[in-house]
Amino acid sequence: SINTPVVLLLVVALSSQTCLGVKYEPNWNSVDSRPLPAWYDDAKIGMFINWGVYSVPSYYSEWFWYWWKTAKPNQGIVKFMEQYYPPTFTYADFAAEFKAEFYDPLKWVDIIEKSGVKYVVLSTKHHEGFTMYPSKYSFNWNSVDVGPKKDLIKYIYALLAGSDVHFGIYHSLFEWFNPLYLQDKANNYTTQRFVKEKGMAELYEIVDMYRPDVIWSDGDWEALSSYWNATHFLAWLYNDSPVKDSVVVNDRWGSDATCKHGGFLTCQDKFNPGKLQKRKWENAMTLDRKSWGFRRDASFDDFLSMEELIETLLKTISYGGNILINVGPTSYGTFPPIYEERFRQLGSWLKVNGEGIYATQPWVHQNDTVTPKVWYTAPKADKKAAYAFFVDWPDNNELVLGAVSGSSLSGVALVGSNKTLTWETSGSGIKVTIPPHNIKEMPCLWAWAVKLTFK
Ligand SMILES: *[C@@H]1O[C@H](CO)[C@@H](O)[C@H](O)[C@H]1NC(C)=O
Ligand SMILES: *[C@@H]1O[C@H](CO)[C@@H](O)[C@H](O)[C@H]1NC(C)=O
Ligand SMILES: *[C@@H]1O[C@H](CO)[C@@H](O)[C@H](O)[C@H]1NC(C)=O
């Protein structure tokens, strides 16, 4: 017979292998094996906030500096600078005009919470290198030393703590014009001074200061993940950091990593594969079609309408993605009203339809086989239900769902009203009679859902 100490030893050895002792190694195989914390897939919708010195010229896009000073500059930007600024004016001079004088973090958090998003990704530094917090690695090029004279990260972080909205950050690894980076690049990335003294050093600092649940890395593509030391950072993040159990990261950790390694996949901007994926993915998109940063030259047509936003959201969620919806605040610290309106309208829509969005998973079908612009989701908690969202209210108030078999169905209800709907078999699917297209009968203004209950 086995004596007690041996059994105890075995138990200790086994448990330390299975749960207590998972130690990730600094290589992609190991860090890729970490399961994504469950909150992220349930959250579905996040808000992306792109804010920086580029919000001062607020012309063209957040790539303003690059397209002004690169070898083949954008002529619109060159002319703009010639016409309105003295010839000695440099990009760094814009920072003095970044005052955030109307910045009210309480108002921001009010919009965030009312919008129904479950996480926020706030930019701490874009490719211009300006940090939105007092980084000790960004001397005189941060929001406390120059410009707003404020830490622009900490209030949002503090106000969201304890709410059901997870706090996350965006961070660019590279910087267009940083001499340390350009030196490493000139050395074909055989040296890593920039990574050690700036790019990665900031990420450790940010985790320590703001405990983000999302790290949305970017600006990685010119070099390999080994140059960025990415797997070392991620192994530390998952093993030893203060957010090791809650943090999720994206895939932009080097030209060999994007769309392959890390946490959720973002592949390219506005990624939307239109079919189910093996890995969790995210569609990072923006309400202004042409820019992530605020643009004074934007016109009304440049913004997605509510119909377009909701349709993009449905196309994303039904295929298993999360959607990250971007706002570009002004240099004076406000959300332009059109962004605020979109986010508040989104919140009103989610109040009605959120049961078919949050904590759902893809259904058997993602779209309908007969009616265009119908998307399906299924609640994780109820195996006998699904939701069919329809973007167009059918002319004759008859919604045809070719993907739903009548023989398995027990009920159909309009989400957001207490109306039970009648339905009949139609071909291999069903035909649901919905109320007349009239504002008193419709639970919301843009896209609607029926809840399907199965036997
Ligand atoms: C970097 O690589 C290029 C192309 O292979 C080569 O021409 C150049 O000499 C290399 N530079 C250094 C500093 O090694
Ligand atoms: C990469 O990370 C490891 C582990 O933290 C560290 O020992 C090493 O110095 C880092 N290399 C660079 C270039 O930052
Ligand atoms: C459903 O999606 C598939 C795959 O993307 C597409 O081929 C098909 O046309 C869509 N059906 C409808 C009715 O929109």
Ligand SMILES: *[C@@H]1O[C@H](CO)[C@@H](O)[C@H](O)[C@H]1NC(C)=O
């Ligand atoms: C649905 O019914 C419940 C309970 O009867 C009621 O509290 C709720 O306000 C109704 N909702 C709508 C949208 O009519």
